[in-house]
Amino acid sequence: MRWKTLDQMELAGKKVLTRVDLNVPIVGKKISDNTRIKKIIPTLAHIIKNGGIPILVAHFGRPNGKRDPNYSFAKISADIEGLIDAPLIFAADCVGTTAELAVASQKPGGVVLLENTRFHDGEEKNSISFAKSLAGLADIYCNDAFSCAHRAHASTEAVAHLLPNCAGKLMEQELRALASILTKPQRPLTAIVGGSKVSTKLDLLNNLIHKVDTLIVGGGMANTFLLAQGFFIGTSLAEYKMKDSARIILNSAEKAGCRILLPTDAVVARELSTNADICVVPINECPKDSMILDIGPHSVEKIKEILQNSKTVIWNGPPGAFEVKPFDGATNELANFVSMLSNEKKLVSIAGGGDTLAALNNAEASNGFSYLSSAGGAFLEWMEGKILPGITALQKKK
Numbered sequence: 001m002r003w004k005t006l007d008q009m010e011l012a013g014k015k016v017l018t019r020v021d022l023n024v025p026i027v028g029k030k031i032s033d034n035t036r037i038k039k040i041i042p043t044l045a046h047i048i049k050n051g052g053i054p055i056l057v058a059h060f061g062r063p064n065g066k067r068d069p070n071y072s073f074a075k076i077s078a079d080i081e082g083l084i085d086a087p088l089i090f091a092a093d094c095v096g097t098t099a100e101l102a103v104a105s106q107k108p109g110g111v112v113l114l115e116n117t118r119f120h121d122g123e124e125k126n127s128i129s130f131a132k133s134l135a136g137l138a139d140i141y142c143n144d145a146f147s148c149a150h151r152a153h154a155s156t157e158a159v160a161h162l163l164p165n166c167a168g169k170l171m172e173q174e175l176r177a178l179a180s181i182l183t184k185p186q187r188p189l190t191a192i193v194g195g196s197k198v199s200t201k202l203d204l205l206n207n208l209i210h211k212v213d214t215l216i217v218g219g220g221m222a223n224t225f226l227l228a229q230g231f232f233i234g235t236s237l238a239e240y241k242m243k244d245s246a247r248i249i250l251n252s253a254e255k256a257g258c259r260i261l262l263p264t265d266a267v268v269a270r271e272l273s274t275n276a277d278i279c280v281v282p283i284n285e286c287p288k289d290s291m292i293l294d295i296g297p298h299s300v301e302k303i304k305e306i307l308q309n310s311k312t313v314i315w316n317g318p319p320g321a322f323e324v325k326p327f328d329g330a331t332n333e334l335a336n337f338v339s340m341l342s343n344e345k346k347l348v349s350i351a352g353g354g355d356t357l358a359a360l361n362n363a364e365a366s367n368g369f370s371y372l373s374s375a376g377g378a379f380l381e382w383m384e385g386k387i388l389p390g391i392t393a394l395q396k397k398k
Contacts, residue, residue, distance in 0.1 A: 002395040003165075003166065003167050003175075003391070003394040003395050004165070004166040004167070004394075005166055005167055005172050006043065006046050006047070006142060006166055006167070006168060006169060006172075008166065009140060009142075009164070009166050011046075011047055011050040011051055011052035011140070012050060012051035012052065013051055013052075014051070014052045014053075014138075014139040014140050015052070015053050015055055015103060015137065015138040015139050015140070016047050016052045016053065016054050016055060016138060016139070016140045016141075016142050017055050017057055017134060017135065017137060017138035017140065017141045017142065017159065017163065018040075018043065018044070018047065018054045018055060018056055018057065018142045018144055018168065019057050019058065019141070019142070019143045019144060019145045019148070019155050019156055019159075019390075020040045020043075020056050020057070020058050020144050020145050020168075021036050021039075021040070021058060021144075021145040021147045021148055021374075022036065022037065022056070022058040022059075022060060022073065022076075022080070023036070023058070023059060023060055023061065024036050024037065024076070026075075026076070029075055029076075030079070031076055031079050034079070034083055035374065036147075036374065037079075037080055037083045037084070038083060039170050039374065040084075040144055040168070040170060041083070041084055042169040042170065043142065043144045043168035043169040043170060044084055044086065044111060046169060047142070048086060048108070048109055048110075048111075051108060052108075052140070053103075053106055053107075053108060053110065053111070053112065054111045054112070054142075055103055055111075055112045055114060055137055055138055056111060056112065056113045056114060057094060057114050057117060057134060057155050058073075058114075058116070058117065058145070058155075059116055059117050059118045059123065059148070059153075059155070060072075060073060060116045060118070061116075061118070062118065063116065063118050063119055064118075064121075065118065065119070065120060065121030065123070065124065066119065066121075067119045068119070071116055071118070071119075072115065072116060073090065073113055073114075073115055073116055074090060074092070074115075077090040077113055080113060081111075084111060086109065086110055086111050087106075087107075087109065087110035087111070088110065088111045088112070088113055089102050089105055089106050089110065089111075089112050089113070090102070090112075090113045090115075091103070091112060091113065091114050091115060092115055093114070093115050093119075094114035094115045094116070094117050094119070094120070094134065095120065095130065095133035095134060095137075096133070099114055099115075099137055100136075100137065102114075103137050103138075114137075117134075117153075117154070117155045122154055123153050123154050123155060124151075124153055124154075125154070126152050126153055126154050126157055126158050127154050127158070128154075128158055130154045130158075131154040131155075131158035131159040131161075131162060132162060134154065134155060134159050135159050135162035135163050138163060139163070139164075140163055140164050140165070140166070141159055141160055141162070141163040141164070141165040141166075142165070142166050142167070142168045143156065143160065143165065143166075143167060143168060143171055143390055143393075143394060144167070144168025144169065144170045144171050145168075145170075145171070145390070146170065146171050146174040146175065146373075146375050146378055146379075146390075147374060147375035147376065147377075147378050147379075148378065148390060149171075149375075149378045149388040149389070149390030149391050150377050150378040150381045150382075150386070150388045150389070150390070151389065151390065152389035152390075156389065156390040156393070157389040157390055157392075157393045158393075160390070160393035160394055161393060165393070165394050166394070167394055173371075174373060174375065175391070177350055177370075177371040177373070178350070178373070178379075178382055178383075180348070181312060181314055181348075181350055185311070185312040185348075186311035186312050186347075186348060187213060187311055187312065188213040188214065188309060188310045188311055188312075189211070189212045189213050189214075189310070189311070189312045189313075189314075190212060190213065190214045190215075190216065190306055190307060190310040190312070190313050190314075191208050191211075191212045191214070191215050191216065191313070191314045191315075191316075192216045192218065192303075192313065192314070192315045192316070192317075192319065192334070193205065193208070193215065193216070193217055193218070193221070193316050193317050194217070194218040194219030194221065194222075194316070194317030194318045194319040194320075194331075195219045195220065195221055195316075195317035195318070195355065196219060196220035196221060196237060197220065197221060197224075197239055197242075198221045198224045198225070198239055198242045198245060198246055199239055199242055199245075201221065201316075201317070201380075202245060202249075203384040203385075203386070204316070204380060204383055204384045205217075205249050206249065206252070207383065207384050207385040208258075208383070209249065209252055209253040209256050209258040209260070210256050210258070212258060212314075213257075213258065213259065213310075214258070214259045214260075214261060214306055214310070215253065215258055215259070215260045215261070216261045216303055216306070216319075217260060217261070217262055218263065218295055218317070218318070218319025218320065218330075219317055219318055219319050219320065220236070220237040220238065221239075221317075222262055222263055222292075222295075222319075223236045223237060223238040223292055224238045224239045224240075224242050224243065224246050225246045225249075225250065225260075225262050226238075226262060226263075226283065227240065227243050227246070228243045228244075228246035228247045228250065229250075229262075231283060231284055231286075232284070232286060232288070233286050233291075233292055234268065234286040234287055234288050234289065234290045234291055234292070235270075235288075235289065235290065235291045236286065236290075236291040236292040237291065261302070261303065261306065262283075263283055263292075263295040263296065263299040264282065264283050264296070264298055264299050264302065265280060265281065265282050265283055265295070265296030265297065265298045265299055266280070266281060266283055266286065266292040266293075266294065266295060266296045266299075267279075267280055267292070267293055267294035267295070267296055267320070267326075267327060267329065267330075268280075268281055268286055268287065268290040268291060268292055268293065269290060269291065269293055269327075270289055270290050270291075272291070272293060272321055272324055272327070273324065274324055274325055274326075278293075278326065280296045280297065281296075283296075293320060293321045293324075293327040294319070294320030294321065294326075294327040294328075294329055294330050294331075295319050295320060295330045296330075299330070300330050300333055300334060303334060304333075304334070304337050307334075307337060307338060307341060307347070308341070308346075310347050311347055311348065312347060312348045312349075312350075313338055313347055313348070313349045313350070314349075314350050314351070314383070315338070315349065315350070315351040315352075315356055315360075315369075316351070316352060316353045316356055316379070316380070316383065317353060317355060317356055318331045318355055318356065318359040319331055319334065322358075322359045322362055322363075323362075328359075328362060328363070331359050331362070331363060332362070332363040332365070335359065335360050335363035335365035336363055336364075336365045336368075338365070338368070338369065339365040339366075339367070339368025339369060340368065342368050342369055342370050343368045348370045349368075349369045349370045349371075350369070350370060350371045350372075350373065351369050351371075351372055351373070352372065352373030352374075352375060352376075352379035352380075352383075353373075353376055353379055353380065354376050357372060357374065360372070378390075
């Protein structure tokens with residue numbers, strides 16, 4: 001890795017501008033899921049323990065460069081303070097005199113929370129002048145928001161060039177976990193990719209076929225591949241205009257030595273409903289008035305056989321319509337199988353993406369995975385082999 005870690009920084013007496021992800025879901029005036037806040041605690045604790053003062057900088061929602069009380073950290077600052085268990089001073093702006101006074105007022109052992117960076121249009125424009133205002137508050141820049149690293153914004157990219165920089169504990173953990181998959185993974189390496197659309201994951205699929213030994217395709221996107229192979233899929237969700245793209249991926253995978261596994265049987269129904277009448281059919285016998293909503297038991301057993309012989313598994317996207325029972329059956333069974341193998345140290349498993357984590361939580365299998373990435377877009381772009389501006393900025397040679 002060509003970036004520094006917090007352990008390599010001299011933090012005593014330093015003010016540390018710490019980019020974090022506080023874009024948490026709010027119901028009413030309360031945080032409904034505090035996972036993202038909990039994940040930054042190790043970084044804050046390390047900075048404080050070593051004599052530094054963390055200055056939290058983050059965005060919240062989409063206020064479009066204007067001050068909007070609906071997106072102010074003011075209403076959740078007390079909740080954040082309680083979770084991080086350290087004295088917190090909230091600054092009603094992220095730059096200027098208000099921010100400067102808040103930083104100057106905080107004592108060692110405490111934390112400063114700056115107001116939403118997106119109240120300034122310079123944030124999303126990656127303005128160097130706005131970045132300089134942020135940098136002027138601190139001595140060191142620490143990026144602990146991998147989930148925002150795919151954005152070239154002032155608080156994720158420009159400011160990193162203006163101060164000595166490093167990756168926070170969460171960022172370090174995320175980067176090491178993901179790098180271990182695509183650079184020197186234990187093989188055989190298997191990827192499970194699901195979701196509804198091929199079009200949204202073209203780059204991911206095209207990158208993975210050159211990286212993995214087996215690519216298991218499920219969800220609605222598998223239907224498009226089945227169409228490309230000439231199968232009839234009834235009223236199933238599919239992208240008919242993407243058939244040619246699917247054929248190209250299949251041909252490219254064969255040339256790259258990557259095996260693509262598609263369902264050989266399916267759970268079908270006339271409607272996506274808990275009370276729907278379901279049946280299991282071979283993949284070439286989908287009724288014309290039915291849709292494929294989950295992969296079938298024969299396919300599940302075949303996938304489990306592949307997983308049993310794998311050393312590394314990466315998972316993005318559910319293989320079925322898991323949100324509605326009983327179409328979560330295959331997802332639940334496979335998730336728990338991967339979890340079991342991971343717990344037995346028989347494979348390394350990494351999963352990421354919002355729908356993926358929701359599916360694993362639904363299956364009560366999350367705790368068994370080797371690593372779960374809470375990043376959405378950044379996780380996908382990393383797996384697609386794209387350059388992430390927030391990471392590249394940390395790798396800049398000083």
